[in-house]
Amino acid sequence: MSTKLSPMDALDYLPQPLIIITTGDFENSKRRGSMTAAWVSRVSWNPPLVMVSVAPSRYTLELIEELQRVCS
DSSP states (O other), X not given: OOOOOOHHHHHTTSOOOOXXXXXXXXXXXXGEEEEEEXXXXXXXXXXXXXXXXXXXXXXXXXXXXXXXXXXX
C-alpha cells in the first residue's frame, strides 16, 4: 500500500542537521548574533569549509561581513 504525499510533506522525511551559525565581537556582547540555518553544505575537507545561505536581511550577515568570522 502506498501513501501519496504532497512535495512539502515529503520534505519532512529528509534528514536535516540542526546548524547554528554564530558570529560576533567577543569583547562586546552587544555585537553578537546567531541563527539557525537550513541551507548548509560541506565544500571541502582540506581545508575544512562549509557554505551556508544567509538572507540579506539578517543581522548575523551584517556581523559576518563586518567581522569576517563565523562559527557553525
